Amino acid sequence: MSAAWWQGGVVYQxxxxxxxxxxxxxxxxxxxxxxxxxxxxxxxxxxxWISPIYPSPMADFGYDVADYxxxxxxxxTLSDFDSLLAAAHSRGLKIILDFVPNHSSSQHPWFLESxxxxxxxxxxxxxxxxxxxxxxxxxxxxxxxxxxxxEWDETTGQYYLHAFLKEQPDLNWRNPAVQQAMYDALRFWFxxxxxxxxxxxxxxxxxxxxxxxxxxxxxxxxGMGEMHRVLQLHSTDxxxxxxxxxxxRRIADGFGDRVLIGEIYLPVERLVRYYGVETLxxxxxxxxxLVDAPWNARALAAVIAEYEAALPCGGWPNWVLGNHDRxxxxxxxxxxxxxxxxxxxxxxxxxxTLYYGDELGLGRVEIxxxxxxxxxxxxxxxxxxxRDPVRTPMPWDASxxxxxxxxAPWLPLNGDWAxxxxxxxxxxxxxxxxxxxQLLALRRAHPALSVGDLTLLEPGDATDVLAYERRHGDQxxxxxxxxxxxxxxxxxxxxxxxxxxxxxTLEAEVASIGESxxxxxxxxxVLAPPxxx
Ligand code: GLC
Ligand code: MG
Numbered sequence: 001m002s003a004a005w006w007q008g009g010v011v012y013q014x015x016x017x018x019x020x021x022x023x024x025x026x027x028x029x030x031x032x033x034x035x036x037x038x039x040x041x042x043x044x045x046x047x048x049w050i051s052p053i054y055p056s057p058m059a060d061f062g063y064d065v066a067d068y069x070x071x072x073x074x075x076x077t078l079s080d081f082d083s084l085l086a087a088a089h090s091r092g093l094k095i096i097l098d099f100v101p102n103h104s105s106s107q108h109p110w111f112l113e114s115x116x117x118x119x120x121x122x123x124x125x126x127x128x129x130x131x132x133x134x135x136x137x138x139x140x141x142x143x144x145x146x147x148x149x150x151e152w153d154e155t156t157g158q159y160y161l162h163a164f165l166k167e168q169p170d171l172n173w174r175n176p177a178v179q180q181a182m183y184d185a186l187r188f189w190f191x192x193x194x195x196x197x198x199x200x201x202x203x204x205x206x207x208x209x210x211x212x213x214x215x216x217x218x219x220x221x222x223g224m225g226e227m228h229r230v231l232q233l234h235s236t237d238x239x240x241x242x243x244x245x246x247x248x249r250r251i252a253d254g255f256g257d258r259v260l261i262g263e264i265y266l267p268v269e270r271l272v273r274y275y276g277v278e279t280l281x282x283x284x285x286x287x288x289x290l291v292d293a294p295w296n297a298r299a300l301a302a303v304i305a306e307y308e309a310a311l312p313c314g315g316w317p318n319w320v321l322g323n324h325d326r327x328x329x330x331x332x333x334x335x336x337x338x339x340x341x342x343x344x345x346x347x348x349x350x351x352x353t354l355y356y357g358d359e360l361g362l363g364r365v366e367i368x369x370x371x372x373x374x375x376x377x378x379x380x381x382x383x384x385x386x387r388d389p390v391r392t393p394m395p396w397d398a399s400x401x402x403x404x405x406x407x408a409p410w411l412p413l414n415g416d417w418a419x420x421x422x423x424x425x426x427x428x429x430x431x432x433x434x435x436x437x438q439l440l441a442l443r444r445a446h447p448a449l450s451v452g453d454l455t456l457l458e459p460g461d462a463t464d465v466l467a468y469e470r471r472h473g474d475q476x477x478x479x480x481x482x483x484x485x486x487x488x489x490x491x492x493x494x495x496x497x498x499x500x501x502x503x504x505t506l507e508a509e510v511a512s513i514g515e516s517x518x519x520x521x522x523x524x525x526v527l528a529p530p531x532x533x
Contacts, residue, residue, distance in 0.1 A: 003450070003451045004257065004259075005046060005047070005094060005257065005259075006047065006094075006196065006259040006283060006284065006316075006351060007316050007351060007451060008046075008447075008450040008451050009045075009046030009047055009094070009351065009450075010044070010045045010046050010047070010346070010351070010352050010353075010354060010440060010443070011045070011046070011047045011048075011049055011096065011261075011351060011352070011353040011354070012040060012043070012045040012047070012048050012049070012353075012354050012355075012356065013048075013049045013050075013051070013323060013324070013353060013354070013355045013356060014033060014048055014049070014050045014051070014356050015028075015051050015324045015356060015391050016028050016029065016030070016033065016050050016051055016052075016053055016062075016075055017061060017062075017391065017410060018356070018391055018392060018393045018394060018404075018410075018411065019032060019033050019036060019356060019394050020032030020033060020035060020036045020394065020396070020404060021393075021404055021405035021406075021407065021409075022035060024405060024406040024407040025074065025405075025407055026405050026407040026408045026409050026410045027074050027405075027410050028075075028393070028394075028404070028405075029074065029075045029076050029080075030053065030071065030075050030076035030080040030081055030083075030084050031076055031080055031083075031084075033048075033050070033084055034080075034083060034084045034087050034088075036394075036396075037087055037088060037091055037093065039396075039422060040093060041091050041092075041093070042437065043359060043433075043436060043437055043440060044436075044437060044440030044441055044443075044444060045093070045354065045440065046092075046093065046094060047093065047094035047095070047096055047195065047196070047259075048088065048093055048094070048095055048096065049096040049097075049098065049198050049261070049353070050095065050096070050097060050098065051063075051098050051324055052065060052097075052098045052100055052200075053071050053072060053075040053076075053081070053097070053098075054066070054067055054068060054069075054070060054071065054072060054100075055067040055070050055071070055072045055073075056072055056105055057105055057106075057107050057167065058072075058074075059105070059106075059165050059167035059168065059375060060164060060165055060167070060168060060375055061373075061374075061391075062098075063098075063100055063164070063168070063200060064100075064103070064104070064105035064106070064107075064165065064167050064168045065100050065104055065105055065108065066104070066105040066107045066108045066109075067108070067109075068104075068182070068185035068188075069185055069188045069189075081192075082192065082193075085192070085193050085194070089193070094195035094196065094259075095193075095194055095195055096194070096195055096196040096197060096198055096259065096261070097189055097194050097196075097197055097198075098197070098198050098200060099185070099186065099197040099198070099199050099200065100200040101171065101173075101182050101199065101200065101202075101205060102163060102170060102171065102173075102200060102201045102202075102204045102205055103162065103163065103164060103168040103169055103170045103171060104168070104169065104171060105167060105168065106166065106167045106168070106169055107167075110122050110125050110126075110171075110181075111125075111126060111169050114126045114128075114169075115153055115155065115156060115160070116155075116156075117155075117156060118156050118157075118158070124172055124175050125171060125172055125175055125177065125178050126160050126161070126169045126170065126171060126172055127160060127161035127169075127170050127172050127207070127211075128153075128156075128158045128159070128160050128161075129150075129158060129159050129160075129161070129211065130157075130158055130159075131152075131158075131159060137149075137150035137159055138150060138159055138211060139211050139212065139213050139214075140213045140214060140230060141161070141163075141211075141213075141214055141230070141232075141234075141235050142214075142226055142227050142229055142230055143162060143163060143164060143165070143166075143227065144163055144164050144227045145164055145165055145227070145375060145376050145379050145380070146225065146226040146227065146379045146380045147226065147379070149161055149162055149163055149235070150162075151166040151169075161207075161211075163201070163204055163235065165375055170204075170207075173205045173206050173244060174206065174240075179244065179247070183247065183248070183251055186248060186251050186252070187251060190251070190252065190255040190258060191255075194258075195257075195258055195259065196252070196258045196259035196260060196261065196283075197248075197252075197259075197260055197261070198261045198262075198263060198286075199245075199248070199260060199261065199262045199263060199282065200263055201263055201264075202241070202245060202262035202263055202264050202274065202282065202285075203236050203237045203241060203262075203264045203265070203266055203274070204235070204236050205241050205244055206238040206240045206241045206244065207234065207235050207236075207238065208233075208234035208235070208238055211234065212234045213230075213234070214230035214231055214232060214233050214234055214235060215230065215231050215233055216229065216230055216231075217229060217230055217231045223383055224383075225380060225383060225385050226380065237266060237270060239277075242273065242274070242276070242277040242278065242279075242281060243278075243279070245260075245262065245274060245276075245281040245282055246276065246277075246278070246279035246280060246281060248260055248282070249276070249279070249280045249281060249282060249283075250279070253280075259283045259284065260282040260283050260284070261282060261283065261284040261285075261286060261318075261353075262274050262281070262282040262284070262285045262286060263286050264285050264286060265288060268289070268306055268307055268310045269310055271285050271287065271310075272285065272310045272311060272312055272315060275311075275312050275314075275315040276312070283316065284316065284318045284351060285318075286318065286320055286353070287307060287317065287318050287319055287320060287350070288320050288326075289303045289307060289319075290303070290319055290320060290321050290341075290344070290345065291320060291321065291322065291323075291326050295332070295333045295337060295341075295483060296464070296483055296484075297459065297463065297464050297465055297466040297481070297483045297484070298459075298463060300344070300466050300483070301456055301459075301466055304348065304454075304456060304468075305456060308349070308454065316350060316351065317348075317349055317350025317351070318350045318351040318352070318353065319345055319348050319350055319351075319352050319353070320352075320353045321341055321342075321345045321352075321353075321354070321355065321358065322355040322358050322390070323353070323355050323390075324355070324387060324390060324391055325387055325390075326390065327364070327389070327390060328355075328357070328358065328362055328363055328364060328389070328390050329341050329355075329358055330358070330361045330362060330363040330364075331363050331364040331389075335361060335363065336521070336522035337483065337522055338358075338361055338432070339361075339432065339435055339505040339506075339522065339524065340481050340482070340483060340505055340522055340523075340524040342358075342359075342432065342435060342436060342439060342505075343435075343439060343479070343481060343503075343505055343524035343526070344466070344481055344524070346436075346439040346440065346442075346443055346449075347439070347443070347449055347468075347470065347479045347526060348454065349452070349453065349454035349470070354436075355390075356394055357390075357392075357394055359432060359433055359436040360395065360420055360421070360422065360425055360431075360432055360433055361420065361431075361432035362392070362395075362414050362420065363414070364389050365388075365389045365390075365392045365411075365412060365413070365414045365415065366389070366412075366415070367386070367388045367389055367392075367411065367412060368412070369381075371388075371411065371412060372386060372388060373388055373410070373411060374386045374387045374388045374391075388411055391411060392409075392411045392412060392413060392414055393405070393409045393410075393411060393413055394422075395413055395414060395417035395420060395421035395422070396421055396422050396423065397421050397422065397423035397424070398417075398418050398419075398421060398423065398424060401413065402417040402418075402421050403421070403423075430507060435505060438503055439503065442502060442503055442526060446470075446472075446475060446477060447472040447473070447475060448470040448471055448472040448475040448476065448477045449470050449477065449526075451472060452470045452471050452472030452475065452477075453470070453471050453472070454468050454469070454470055455468060455469045455471070456468050457469060457478075457493065459490075460490070460491050461489075462482075462488040462489060462490045462491075462519075464482055464483050464484030464486065464488055465480055465481065465482055465483070465484075465488050465490050465519060466480075466481045466483060467479065467480040467481070467490060469493075476495060476496075476528075476529055477502070477526055477527065477528055478492070478493075478496045478499065478526070478527040478528075478529075479524070479525070479526050479527075480517060480519060480524070480525055480527070481519075481523075481524040481525075482519040482520070482521060482522060482523050482524065483522075484521065484522075485521045485522065486521060487518060487519065487520055487521060488518070488519045489516050489517070489518050489519075490516060490517045490518075490519060491515065491516050492513070492515055492516055492517055492527075495529050496527055496529050497513075497514060497515050497529075498513060498514060498529070498530045499513050499517075499527035499528055499529045499530065500513070500527065500528055500530065501513070501525050501526070501527060502525075502526045502527065502528050503525065503526045504523060504524070504525045505522070505523055505524040505525070506520055506522075506523045513527065
């Protein structure tokens with residue numbers, strides 16, 4: 001059986017506020033994305049996941065949806081969306097939208113109706129409870145953005161639940177009418193031609209019956225963010241969520257070749273259950289382990305081995321290095337290792353998701369306190385939890401505002417935008433952009449990389465090296481990554497003796513490869529064995 005597009009392909013995440021502005025309001029939009037498709041084609045990705053574009057008061061920058069079946073005027077119109085979709089498809093690119101089912105905006109007509117009166121026909125569409133017997137919130141659940149997960153409503157004298165901001169009330173997924181309304185939203189976009197969805201906080205959808213208190217977290221330390229005071233035992237990852245994921249999958253499959261990607265932050269053994277329990281679940285439960293793993297070869301080898309071993313039969317792997325919620329990879333591992341990280345992401349087995357700007361090596365962008373926008377930072381300032389630094393405008397060229405907008409950008413640009421931008425990196429053979437283009441071209445040219453098997457190799461004495469074989473049919477490649485700052489000599493397996501270098505993260509060096517391979521500090525290479533008759 002040949003691989004599906006979402007297996008062999010590479011996903012690229014666009015944060016729409018920050019990709020390209022077309023109308024001078026300083027905020028990226030759909031026409032802007034359409035005008036930049038050439039960049040994505042020349043980069044060599046296959047699918048674009050766009051963070052939410054729906055009408056929204058923007059309390060959480062689009063993750064507070066006020067209408068699941070329309071486009072926010074700041075991003076454009078439904079017809080702009082159709083135009084983007086057609087333009088992408090004509091270039092062979094898929095479009096994945098963001099589906100935000102756990103909560104709506106507090107301005108969604110459903111919630112406005114729900115909070116009108118206790119007798120409202122939509123009262124049960126959200127999670128309303130009386131105050132605890134002694135007064136105060138119904139239980140001890142904490143919002144992911146800090147503070148109680150309950151907000152008091154004066155008019156009707158009850159609390160409502162919000163796992164995130166109070167402007168993001170949780171929908172009641174135990175109510176079949178809510179389920180149907182949300183499934184209809186999926187059908188609306190699938191019928192328009194959307195190729196898939198990334199599903200926001202999928203593991204949050206169902207809460208334990210009776211809403212018991214969550215247990216305290218023994219590992220909690222101040223500075224971690226208040227949400228970590230308790231373990232989210234009863235507020236997330238309930239067994240009933242799998243039937244819902246299964247129903248979403250049934251709907252997606254009904255439209256043919258579509259994909260569902262679940263956002264799930266859980267330990268591996270619980271994460272992989274989202275491939276399906278009893279029925280099929282999502283195609284790709286996001287695997288965020290590279291974002292959290294310590295950056296050393298042995299830790300990464302362990303992560304890869306455990307994940308591969310945990311995958312259920314038929315479960316296709318996937319890997320993520322960065323997204324709109326987590327620090328930039330170049331900030332976490334440094335500029336030299338970011339090149340190694342790119343090679344890792346794009347040569348592991350499974351679908352990679354690449355975050356916009358990471359192909360330029362964008363690092364940390366300082367946000368002056370007067371310009372902070374992210375509610376996460378505003379609610380718990382100074383803990384380093386803010387997400388603005390990873391949501392800054394894409395730098396395209398050295399013209400005003402890096403070509404992102406003719407107006408005032410909603411967040412500051414990266415300080416080094418005059419050099420670190422698409423146009424100047426395209427001219428520099430050693431840039432991150434060129435490395436990404438090379439890696440993506442290599443992946444496209446070698447089924448061993450896009451769909452082949454993976455075998456980790458024993459490091460021998462080269463403990464800073466992460467090495468693995470990728471194999472498809474009789475095509476075999478060897479990837480070796482030096483995660484350390486010292487040269488490393490790697491003994492090659494017999495089949496790789498006399499290999500040639502297909503790609504190095506460093507400037508090419510004419511080295512002949514015999515029985516071993518000398519890796520320079522922070523060098524990653526892809527090797528192909530010689531042709532043997
Ligand atoms: C997800 C999104 C994040 C958002 C949250 C609430 O984690 O990635 O950006 O704030 O859900 O919707
Ligand atoms: Mg705009």
